[in-house]
Amino acid sequence: MFAYAIRRILATIPVMAIVALFVFSLLYLAPGDPAAIIAGDQATPADVDRIRISLGLDRPFLIRFGEWAWQVLNGDLGVSIFTNLPVTHMISQRIEPTLSLMSLTLIFSISFAIPMGVLAAWKQGAWIDRVVMVVAVLGFSVPVFVVGYILAYAFALQLDWFPVQGYTPISVGILPWFQNLALPSLALGLAFIALLARITRATMLEVLSQDYVRTAKAKGVDQRAILFVHALKNAAVPIVTIIGIGFAGLIGGAVVTESVFAIPGVGRLVVDAILRRDYPVIQGVVLMFSFVYVLVNLAVDLLYTLFDPRIRY
Amino acid sequence: MALLEVENLQTHFATLDGVVRAVEGLSFKIDAGETVAIVGESGCGKSVTSMSILRLIQEPPGKIAGKINFRGRNLLDLPDVEMRKIRGKDISMIFQEPMTSLNPVLTVGRQIGETVRLHEGLTAQEAEKRGIEMLGLVGIPAPERRVKEYPHQLSGGMRQRVMIAMALACNPKLLIADEPTTALDVTIQAQILDLMRDLKTRVGAAIMLITHDLGVVAEMAERVVVMYAGRKVEEATAVQIFGNPQHPYTRGLLGAVPKLGSSLQGHGRTKLTEIQGQVPSLRQRIVGCAFASRCPIVTDVCRQVAPAVEAKTPGHYVACHYAERAVAA
Ligand SMILES: Nc1ncnc2c1ncn2[C@@H]1O[C@H](COP(=O)(O)OP(=O)(O)OP(=O)(O)O)[C@@H](O)[C@H]1O
Ligand SMILES: [Mg+2]
Numbered sequence: 247m248f249a250y251a252i253r254r255i256l257a258t259i260p261v262m263a264i265v266a267l268f269v270f271s272l273l274y275l276a277p278g279d280p281a282a283i284i285a286g287d288q289a290t291p292a293d294v295d296r297i298r299i300s301l302g303l304d305r306p307f308l309i310r311f312g313e314w315a316w317q318v319l320n321g322d323l324g325v326s327i328f329t330n331l332p333v334t335h336m337i338s339q340r341i342e343p344t345l346s347l348m349s350l351t352l353i354f355s356i357s358f359a360i361p362m363g364v365l366a367a368w369k370q371g372a373w374i375d376r377v378v379m380v381v382a383v384l385g386f387s388v389p390v391f392v393v394g395y396i397l398a399y400a401f402a403l404q405l406d407w408f409p410v411q412g413y414t415p416i417s418v419g420i421l422p423w424f425q426n427l428a429l430p431s432l433a434l435g436l437a438f439i440a441l442l443a444r445i446t447r448a449t450m451l452e453v454l455s456q457d458y459v460r461t462a463k464a465k466g467v468d469q470r471a472i473l474f475v476h477a478l479k480n481a482a483v484p485i486v487t488i489i490g491i492g493f494a495g496l497i498g499g500a501v502v503t504e505s506v507f508a509i510p511g512v513g514r515l516v517v518d519a520i521l522r523r524d525y526p527v528i529q530g531v532v533l534m535f536s537f538v539y540v541l542v543n544l545a546v547d548l549l550y551t552l553f554d555p556r557i558r559y
Numbered sequence: 560m561a562l563l564e565v566e567n568l569q570t571h572f573a574t575l576d577g578v579v580r581a582v583e584g585l586s587f588k589i590d591a592g593e594t595v596a597i598v599g600e601s602g603c604g605k606s607v608t609s610m611s612i613l614r615l616i617q618e619p620p621g622k623i624a625g626k627i628n629f630r631g632r633n634l635l636d637l638p639d640v641e642m643r644k645i646r647g648k649d650i651s652m653i654f655q656e657p658m659t660s661l662n663p664v665l666t667v668g669r670q671i672g673e674t675v676r677l678h679e680g681l682t683a684q685e686a687e688k689r690g691i692e693m694l695g696l697v698g699i700p701a702p703e704r705r706v707k708e709y710p711h712q713l714s715g716g717m718r719q720r721v722m723i724a725m726a727l728a729c730n731p732k733l734l735i736a737d738e739p740t741t742a743l744d745v746t747i748q749a750q751i752l753d754l755m756r757d758l759k760t761r762v763g764a765a766i767m768l769i770t771h772d773l774g775v776v777a778e779m780a781e782r783v784v785v786m787y788a789g790r791k792v793e794e795a796t797a798v799q800i801f802g803n804p805q806h807p808y809t810r811g812l813l814g815a816v817p818k819l820g821s822s823l824q825g826h827g828r829t830k831l832t833e834i835q836g837q838v839p840s841l842r843q844r845i846v847g848c849a850f851a852s853r854c855p856i857v858t859d860v861c862r863q864v865a866p867a868v869e870a871k872t873p874g875h876y877v878a879c880h881y882a883e884r885a886v887a888a
Contacts, residue, residue, distance in 0.1 A: 457659040463615055464654075465647035465674045465725065479664045554664055555709040 247551055254547055258540050265536040266318065270311050272532070273525045284327060284523050297327075323530035328522045333530035337512060343413045344511035346423065347500055350431040352489075355438040360485065362439070363446025364473050367454060378443055385440030390499045394433035394506035401429060411508040426509075434503040438492050445488045449481040456480070482553035490546035497535050561588040562765050563612070563733055566626040570604070570611045570789075573620045577842040581607040583789040584625075586868070589733065594759065594766040596780035596797070598773070598812070602838060604789040605769045606655075609735045612767075613650060614642055630732070648678040651726035655738040657719035661710040667694070667721050668706030674728045693724035697754060716747035723754060730762050737769045752779060773813065777801060785809045788839055788849040791868060795875040805877040808834070808850050848880070856881055 273284075281298035282289070289297075302310050317324065323333035366378035385393075402410040408429050414422040453459065454477055462476045501513035508514075512531055519527035550557050570582040582604040589595045597605050610616050611623050614634060627634040629650065634642065651674075654660045662670060671693055672686030681689065687706060694702035697720040710718055719739065726734055736755065740748035752775065759766055768779055776783055776797060783800045785793040785808065793806040804810045811834040836853035839845050848854070848861040860880050868878040 457654060457656050458662040460615060461654065461660045461722075461725075462662065462673075463646070464613055464652040466643040466645070466677055467647075467673065468643060476662055476665070480662070556663060556711050 250551065251548055254544060258544055261540055262537065263315075265540070266315055266533060267311065269529050269533045269536070270314055271307075272529060274307065284525060286523065318533065323533070324526035326519075326524050326527050328519075328524045328527075333526050336515060336527060337530055337534060340510060340512045340515045342415060342511075343509045344500060344504070344513060346413075346416065346427055347430055347434065347503065347509065347511060348496060350424075350427050351435040351438065351496060351500075352493075354431050355435040355442055356489070358435075359439040359442035360446050360478075363443040364450055364478060366443070366447040367450035368469070368473055370451060375447075378447065382440040382444045382447075385436040386444075388436070390433055390437065390502045391506050393436050394430070394503060397429045397433050398507065413509045413511070430503045430507040430509060433506070434496065434499045437499070438496060441492055442485070442488060446481065446485055449484045450477055453477045453480045479553060483550055483557075486546050486549050486553065490543045493542045494539055497539065560631060561628075562591045562593075562630060563589040563767075564626070564628040565608075565612070566628065568608065568611060568623070568625040568627065570607050570616060570624075571622045573622070574842075579841045580844075581789055581841060582611065583845075585786070585789065585791050587784045587791060587794060589765050589767055591732065592759075592763055592765050593782065594768060594780050595782045595784060596768045596770060596776040597784050597786060598770060598776055599786035600812075600834075600838065601771070602841075603786045605786060606737055607789075608786075609652065609737050609767065609769060612735065613646055613652060644678070647674050647726075647731075648729045649731055650733045650735065651729070651731040652735045653719070653722045653726050653737065653739045655741050657715050657722055657742060660722055661718055663710055666707055666709055667713070671706075671721070671725045671728055674725055678729045689728060690724075693728050694721070696727075696758070697721070697724045698750075699724075716743055716751065719743060719747075719751055720754065723751070723758070727758055727762055727764070731764050733767065734759075734764045735767045735769075738771065739768075740775065741771065748775075755779070785812070788845065789841060790849055790878065791876070792850065792878045793876065794868075799872075799875050803875075805871055805875065805882045806850075806879050807854050807856055807881075811853075811855075848878075 279294070279298075281294045281301065281303055284301075285294045285297050298304060302313070314324070321334060323337070325332055326336060329336065362378050362381075366375040369375050398410055402408045408425050412426060414426045416423045450473075454473075459472060459476055462472050467476065500511070501517060503509070504511045504513035505517060512534070516528060516531040518524075519531070565588070566586050568582050568585040569580070572579040572581060585604070585608060587595070597608065599605055607616065612627055612629075612634065614623070616623055623635060625635070629645070634645065637645070661667070665673075668687050668690040671690040672681075672683070675681050675689050676683070676686045690706045691702045694705055699705050699717060699720055705713070705717075710721070713721065719742075723739075734755075739755070740751050743751060755766065756779065758764075766779070768775070770776060780797045783793075783795060783797050784791055785800070785806065787808050793800070793804070793809045795803075795805075800809065801813070804813055834853055839849055839852055845865075847863050848857075848866055851857050851861040854861065858880070864880070866878045866880045868876050869882075871877050871882050
């Protein structure tokens with residue numbers, strides 16, 4: 247198990263290298279002269295030259311990539327073209343709201359979706375199952391920003407239960423932090439909840455028809471333990487897999503959610519950076535999100551061995 | 560009073576194309592400590608009968624009617640909570656498929672321990688100790704190590720031993736074994752049967768043994784119930800069934816009659832022989848004798864009037880209009 251973890255961690259290195267290469271070449275994949283693109287429409291030829299030199303565009307691609315990669319490994323993501331601040335600094339200023347949003351969304355999603363899916367599978371065909379399935383279909387087909395506006399309208403504007411927008415740091419207090427994030431997390435999580443509930447239901451249905459569930463019943467095990475001990479642990483691998491895969495969607499959704507609810511997070515940062523063609527910032531943020539995604543899926547892989555003793559590497 | 564008294568059991572399933580009458584008016588008894596074999600072709604309702612006794616039939620689509628008196632209480636009237644206290648404690652069950660009947664993600668010790676923790680309120684440590692004890696009892700070597708292993712680390716024979724250990728952990732009064740050896744190879748089969756016989760005398764449990772294998776019946780059972788299309792067609796002691804079968808269906812099954820007590824590994828080993836013709840559909844109400852369409856001595860009466868189960872000699876019940884003639888034939 248330990249050896250496997252080490253091997254699996256080492257295996258993420260080439261993955262990250264490829265991601266880095268891709269992120270770096272983002273700038274050069276765009277058509278036209280990168281320096282001219284960055285400089286924008288109003289730039290003079292002198293501006294463009296200055297930018298070209300400052301980016302080192304006059305030197306070969308691989309050398310530039312090597313230099314950039316070396317910097318990144320040393321924790322230097324470069325300097326924003328727009329603000330002249332280090333990209334790491336800009337990200338670290340914005341990371342808390344985004345991490346908070348994603349964590350709360352994950353917690354919401356898992357704690358709603360899994361019981362929902364388990365319940366629906368247990369009561370297959372009953373009204374509760376239908377309700378869950380309808381919610382699942384709706385949740386999956388309505389885009390984040392629509393859900394976001396509906397939630398904000400109903401619970402913030404009409405009922406006044408939550409603030410409409412903004413963010414309160416956790417250091418100010420857990421409650422205001424939570425109140426600010428509750429609606430955004432729900433909006434962002436809805437599609438995820440829908441997906442997760444469906445997968446949980448389908449997997450549980452399959453597991454509940456297995457012989458060992460009948461054995462458990464024949465032993466006198468009660469329904470709750472059958473569902474949550476005997477069955478859910480067997481359903482865990484597909485569920486955890488979907489959590490890992492769904493996480494990518496969560497990253498994209500976070501960018502939209504931050505815009506809808508005016509949360510000053512990394513998502514907003516990257517949107518602004520794209521509008522200003524602030525490539526170092528874009529690269530830094532994309533690289534960071536990729537890294538988080540790789541980490542999450544590493545965690546998923548390691549969790550497999552915890553849930554299913556048959557999985558050995 | 561018998562330990563288990565099944566009276567006019569009817570288990571039906573509502574399906575999209577009609578009601579399947581899997582068990583139709585079945586009655587039999589099992590006394591304390593007795594081994595009763597239930598035999599019959601595939602689909603005659605043996606498993607449904609055993610699942611009905613423990614109320615493991617999903618309702619709906621299933622529906623169980625009749626009476627299942629266990630130590631004087633009708634199990635069909637018990638609330639779920641009471642029924643759970645009986646499952647695994649007073650009545651336990653071994654299934655046909657040892658490869659899939661154990662939970663793959665829980666250790667063997669945990670699965671055996673769960674039963675005793677549920678029914679005897681043992682702590683986790685006590686339960687593990689009992690688990691080790693039970694594994695030793697069913698002849699698994701190095702039980703201290705095995706108790707921490709998962710089912711996939713065990714062979715089929717070992718898994719069935721674990722199932723037996725689990726089933727006997729709370730000293731049940733009745734053990735229902737649904738084809739416990741069918742999925743195992745012959746030498747392992749013999750070992751498992753020996754084990755069951757041995758443990759039966761030790762624990763004093765009655766056994767309801769469901770099987771296709773007449774060799775197993777000859778070796779294990781004191782009494783035999785022969786089922787056909789969800790009904791009992793004959794019931795007698797094993798000696799009577801093998802020596803003096805009355806129902807034409809039983810005679811067909813016995814085709815080549817094994818000698819009572821013939822060894823499993825020997826040549827006396829016999830599977831149920833094929834009988835010509837088709838089992839009637841369980842989706843229609845059967846008029847007359849259920850076996851009429853395949854019976855070699857069928858007459859018009861058989862097609863119109865269902866024969867009642869009657870005692871031909873004391874303790875020997877047959878449902879056939881021509882039971883005596885069958886003897887003479
Ligand atoms: N859930 C169900 N829905 C509909 N029909 C069912 C259901 N369960 C069992 N049956 C039907 O009941 C009949 C009896 O099945 P059962 O499993 O008891 O047979 P069996 O005697 O155990 O056969 P085998 O020797 O093959 O195990 C079969 O015709 C089967 O199709
Ligand atoms: Mg069966």
